[in-house]
Amino acid sequence: MRIRLDPWPVDTQDGQLTLKPFAGLVFNAETEVWAAIAPRDLPARLRRVLVVDGKPRMEARLLLDDEVGGLSLAGFGAFVAGAVDLCPHGTRQAELLEVAAQRVLAHSSESGAAVKAERLSPRNPHTGRLEYTPHVFSGSGLEGAKSKVQRLMLDAEAELSHRLASALPLDTSDPNALPDTLVLQDGPVRIGGAGRAVLGYVKTLHTDYLGADRIGLLGTLKPGERTPVLRFRVGDQGGGHDSAGQGSEGREQRFTWYVRLCDPPFYQHPLAGVMRLEMHAPEDSDFVPRGVLDIANLSGRLLCKLASMPHKDARAPQNLIPTAALEQAMGRAMGSAELVTRRIRSHLARELGRVEIEGAVA
Amino acid sequence: MTGTSASRIGMVLGTEDVTPTVFWFAVSSGASVQLDDLVVVETLKPDGRPVRFYGLVDNVRKRHEGVTFESDVEDVVAGILPASVSYAARVLVTRVDPENFIPPQPGDAVRHARGDDLKMALSADKMGQAGFPGGLLADGQPLPLNFRFVNGESGGHINISGISGVATKTSYALFLLHSIFRSGVMDRVAQESGGRMAGSSGGRAIIFNVKGEDLLFLDKPNSKVVKKEAEASANKGFAGDRYALLGLPMTPFRDTQFLAPPRAGTAGSAIVPHTDQRSEGVTPFVFTLREFCANRLLQYVFSDAGSSLNLGFVIGNIEEKLFRLAGAQSDRGTGLKVDDWQVDVSETPPEDLEFGDLGGVNLRTFEQLISYIEFKLLDDRDGEGDPKWVLKQAPGTLRAFTRRLRGVQKHLTPLIRGDLTEAEANRYRPNLLSGAQLSVVDIHNLSGPAQMFVVGVLLRQVFDHKERYGRQDTVFVVLDELNKYAPRDDGSPIKDILLEIAERGRSLGIILIGAQQTASEVERRIVSNAAIRVVGRLDLAEAERPEYRFLPQSFRARAGILQPGTMLVSQPDVPNPVLVNYPFPAWATRGDEVDDLAGRDVVEVGDEWLR
Numbered sequence: 001m002r003i004r005l006d007p008w009p010v011d012t013q014d015g016q017l018t019l020k021p022f023a024g025l026v027f028n029a030e031t032e033v034w035a036a037i038a039p040r041d042l043p044a045r046l047r048r049v050l051v052v053d054g055k056p057r058m059e060a061r062l063l064l065d066d067e068v069g070g071l072s073l074a075g076f077g078a079f080v081a082g083a084v085d086l087c088p089h090g091t092r093q094a095e096l097l098e099v100a101a102q103r104v105l106a107h108s109s110e111s112g113a114a115v116k117a118e119r120l121s122p123r124n125p126h127t128g129r130l131e132y133t134p135h136v137f138s139g140s141g142l143e144g145a146k147s148k149v150q151r152l153m154l155d156a157e158a159e160l161s162h163r164l165a166s167a168l169p170l171d172t173s174d175p176n177a178l179p180d181t182l183v184l185q186d187g188p189v190r191i192g193g194a195g196r197a198v199l200g201y202v203k204t205l206h207t208d209y210l211g212a213d214r215i216g217l218l219g220t221l222k223p224g225e226r227t228p229v230l231r232f233r234v235g236d237q238g239g240g241h242d243s244a245g246q247g248s249e250g251r252e253q254r255f256t257w258y259v260r261l262c263d264p265p266f267y268q269h270p271l272a273g274v275m276r277l278e279m280h281a282p283e284d285s286d287f288v289p290r291g292v293l294d295i296a297n298l299s300g301r302l303l304c305k306l307a308s309m310p311h312k313d314a315r316a317p318q319n320l321i322p323t324a325a326l327e328q329a330m331g332r333a334m335g336s337a338e339l340v341t342r343r344i345r346s347h348l349a350r351e352l353g354r355v356e357i358e359g360a361v362a
Numbered sequence: 363m364t365g366t367s368a369s370r371i372g373m374v375l376g377t378e379d380v381t382p383t384v385f386w387f388a389v390s391s392g393a394s395v396q397l398d399d400l401v402v403v404e405t406l407k408p409d410g411r412p413v414r415f416y417g418l419v420d421n422v423r424k425r426h427e428g429v430t431f432e433s434d435v436e437d438v439v440a441g442i443l444p445a446s447v448s449y450a451a452r453v454l455v456t457r458v459d460p461e462n463f464i465p466p467q468p469g470d471a472v473r474h475a476r477g478d479d480l481k482m483a484l485s486a487d488k489m490g491q492a493g494f495p496g497g498l499l500a501d502g503q504p505l506p507l508n509f510r511f512v513n514g515e516s517g518g519h520i521n522i523s524g525i526s527g528v529a530t531k532t533s534y535a536l537f538l539l540h541s542i543f544r545s546g547v548m549d550r551v552a553q554e555s556g557g558r559m560a561g562s563s564g565g566r567a568i569i570f571n572v573k574g575e576d577l578l579f580l581d582k583p584n585s586k587v588v589k590k591e592a593e594a595s596a597n598k599g600f601a602g603d604r605y606a607l608l609g610l611p612m613t614p615f616r617d618t619q620f621l622a623p624p625r626a627g628t629a630g631s632a633i634v635p636h637t638d639q640r641s642e643g644v645t646p647f648v649f650t651l652r653e654f655c656a657n658r659l660l661q662y663v664f665s666d667a668g669s670s671l672n673l674g675f676v677i678g679n680i681e682e683k684l685f686r687l688a689g690a691q692s693d694r695g696t697g698l699k700v701d702d703w704q705v706d707v708s709e710t711p712p713e714d715l716e717f718g719d720l721g722g723v724n725l726r727t728f729e730q731l732i733s734y735i736e737f738k739l740l741d742d743r744d745g746e747g748d749p750k751w752v753l754k755q756a757p758g759t760l761r762a763f764t765r766r767l768r769g770v771q772k773h774l775t776p777l778i779r780g781d782l783t784e785a786e787a788n789r790y791r792p793n794l795l796s797g798a799q800l801s802v803v804d805i806h807n808l809s810g811p812a813q814m815f816v817v818g819v820l821l822r823q824v825f826d827h828k829e830r831y832g833r834q835d836t837v838f839v840v841l842d843e844l845n846k847y848a849p850r851d852d853g854s855p856i857k858d859i860l861l862e863i864a865e866r867g868r869s870l871g872i873i874l875i876g877a878q879q880t881a882s883e884v885e886r887r888i889v890s891n892a893a894i895r896v897v898g899r900l901d902l903a904e905a906e907r908p909e910y911r912f913l914p915q916s917f918r919a920r921a922g923i924l925q926p927g928t929m930l931v932s933q934p935d936v937p938n939p940v941l942v943n944y945p946f947p948a949w950a951t952r953g954d955e956v957d958d959l960a961g962r963d964v965v966e967v968g969d970e971w972l973r
Contacts, residue, residue, distance in 0.1 A: 089441075094441050094444040094445075312431050
């Protein structure tokens with residue numbers, strides 16, 4: 001028996017290497033030759049790289065009790081979507097961009113009572129003011145509030161990526177196709193965000209898009225090298241329709257390729273340090289646009305430069321240095337969870353509890 | 363209070379403990395804070411009343427904020443990792459007004475102390491008219507020292523420590539004297555006290571020059587001062603030269619006299635001052651043999667009298683005998699006539715003795731006096747000595763006594779003379795208290811025992827004089843190398859007189875401006891009596907000794923890197939020491955610094971000669 005270590009810490013939601021085969025079709029887009037492609041230097045045209053990420057947090061779960069005895073669920077939550085703005089050539093300091101927390105009171109659409117914006121008034125001028133904006137989620141699921149916050153965060157992330165990235169002409173011939181601003185988006189690229197220089201990076205390999213005959217190349221990639229670009233359709237389950245009954249034609253096409261960020265230590269899985277990258281593809285095109293190819297070519301150098309070290313980050317090298325810093329900044333922007341929860345509790349006790357008690361006494 | 367006029371330079375930090383005595387503040391971007399900056403913080407109490415904290419920056423630091431690993435600095439500089447530089451400063455609070463010792467609130471604005479705030483920070487408001495400049499703060503504002511803590515009213519004495527070679531101790535002592543004499547503080551204090559104290563003409567200073575001939579040119583302008591001051595102001599970005607900032611004239615000392623011991627020579631030779639670089643304007647000083655006896659100066663010959671009880675007894679006894687002998691003299695000469703010396707019995711009769719009419723001998727040199735004492739102690743009565751002089755002491759003790767006397771004979775012979783006329787004696791008698799305002803006593807050419815003798819005798823004279831006339835006319839005594847004159851472990855008559863000055867001198871108006879390399883080797887009571895303590899560059903091991911506990915730890919560490927012209931000054935009004943720098947001397951400190959042209963152009967002076 002051969003034992004390999006999953007490099008990621010056990011409290012991470014998923015292990016790094018739980019590969020499930022992709023059900024749909026994957027096409028060669030760049031070349032028919034399945035072999036490693038060496039990295040190229042970062043072109044001078046690329047002046048700005050933005051690493052975008054988001055972070056959700058639930059701060060309190062609520063049970064809303066309307067006067068007629070109906071119960072519904074709600075929750076206080078917060079999320080941040082922000083970016084690190086850096087120059088890939090190292091000509092200036094990296095900066096945090098738009099890292100500001102937003103607070104959400106997510107409540108079920110089934111709750112009868114109209115929910116007003118809850119204002120948690122500050123008691124100390126030095127700790128600021130907590131203000132929750134109400135958002136409705138459908139259904140009455142227990143996780144509804146949490147997924148609403150997650151949804152809002154993803155939307156904010158997508159909006160930020162789209163807004164910050166340069167336009168990417170999906171054209172094969174334009175020599176100036178390479179944008180000057182590239183957005184690195186945590187996770188796969190979002191649906192509906194095509195046409196922008198947004199590169200999604202998937203830290204955890206869950207789906208095997210390659211199949212047994214091709215996946216062997218990943219183990220032999222050297223740091224910085226990449227596989228050729230492939231094309232697939234999002235949500236393709238094979239057989240033309242996915243389980244939800246939605247036609248696979250309705251989903252967007254993506255380009256994807258793999259990059260190795262570091263040599264894995266001998267005791268780890270050979271795919272440790274491999275990252276999957278993803279970009280939007282134009283519908284019904286068999287070629288790889290010039291801009292995508294340029295980004296694929298520079299992705300190895302760029303990501304190796306941003307890759308973190310195992311002694312600094314448990315999810316190294318995939319959790320990039322700017323991402324880790326951004327996560328930390330986002331956590332700080334939301335404030336101490338303990339303090340926020342305590343203030344929510346004391347607010348509810350002060351504002352609502354007394355009414356109840358007074359009502360009971362009366 | 364006009365503190366709000368200064369712009370905010372930072373905010374009190376909330377991630378470090380904020381206490382009424384020490385706190386940190388984050389320096390705002392664009393602001394620059396350095397060690398020794400004086401700052402003010404105003405905080406509001408719950409009832410809305412303000413409390414102001416005045417303090418001194420004693421530590422500044424920068425670090426990358428938000429990064430965990432030290433190697434992250436590479437990623438930050440490479441532009442990959444977003445991080446900001448945190449710039450923070452620690453403040454030692456020197457004063458809280460009103461005295462509500464609450465902590466400031468994190469987030470309170472920190473401002474530079476300027477104007478009235480500065481006065482509050484340095485307690486200058488308490489000083490009133492008694493403040494005089496003690497140097498310049500880092501930002502070019504003068505540091506006020508409280509004259510009432512110098513002249514003996516509330517406290518007295520100044521003690522200066524620092525390693526030698528950096529030429530700071532004496533320079534700073536001279537600067538303080540210049541500041542006291544020329545800032546008018548003595549007149550102001552006298553006026554404020556209702557004229558009881560004498561004005562600036564009343565203060566006098568005595569400086570013992572122990573090294574080189576550095577202090578023999580204090581009355582001459584320094585040829586380099588204008589250039590040096592221009593450089594310093596340019597370097598520090600001051601508006602004018604430092605003398606102007608301090609409100610002091612850039613001139614040498616006025617009203618000075620220079621005293622030097624005479625060159626060694628045979629009896630009867632001319633009295634010429636023993637100086638190499640300066641010849642004119644230096645008055646030689648000698649003590650007459652008669653004074654030596656009449657004023658009981660014998661004890662100052664022995665620096666180790668305390669080492670043996672018997673020896674001290676012999677010294678006291680002989681001193682008494684000599685005193686009576688001097689009292690019995692009928693004429694007005696400077697020698698000593700004795701009629702009981704059988705010269706032929708003496709073991710070592712000196713040559714060229716002057717015999718009187720009735721077989722008596724006229725003692726005219728120190729050597730002859732020693733021979734006479736030897737005769738009385740050892741040779742008289744077939745080697746038993748005169749019983750009234752011997753007083754049953756063992757011959758060993760007596761021989762030890764005479765051996766010591768013989769040991770210092772060579773050193774003291776030029777200083778103690780009995781061959782002078784009355785007029786000569788008057789001319790060459792050291793006149794420290796009625797002569798010039800500033801007297802420099804050059805003793806650097808003297809040997810150790812002779813230096814001790816001169817310092818001891820002169821200080822005793824000053825002390826006796828002040829005991830008779832009281833504290834009017836403050837006398838400042840500048841003495842370097844206190845560890846030699848008042849060592850911690852050994853006793854000496856000079857240490858006794860220094861101790862007396864340190865403990866009682868303040869009420870008599872004698873102020874000791876003492877200096878030493880290492881305060882740890884000086885008698886503790888002398889150092890601890892100094893109200894104002896000054897530290898220049900120190901050896902770091904020395905700086906950790908208990909004598910320097912008045913310095914906060916960060917200052918002790920810094921004392922090792924102080925540059926010439928920079929001192930840490932601690933005074934009773936301000937609980938923390940303050941770093942000051944003081945201007946280049948306006949007086950020459952060496953022969954080659956003397957400005958012969960008196961500040962004028964070479965051509966101009968040349969024209970004058972040709973005219």
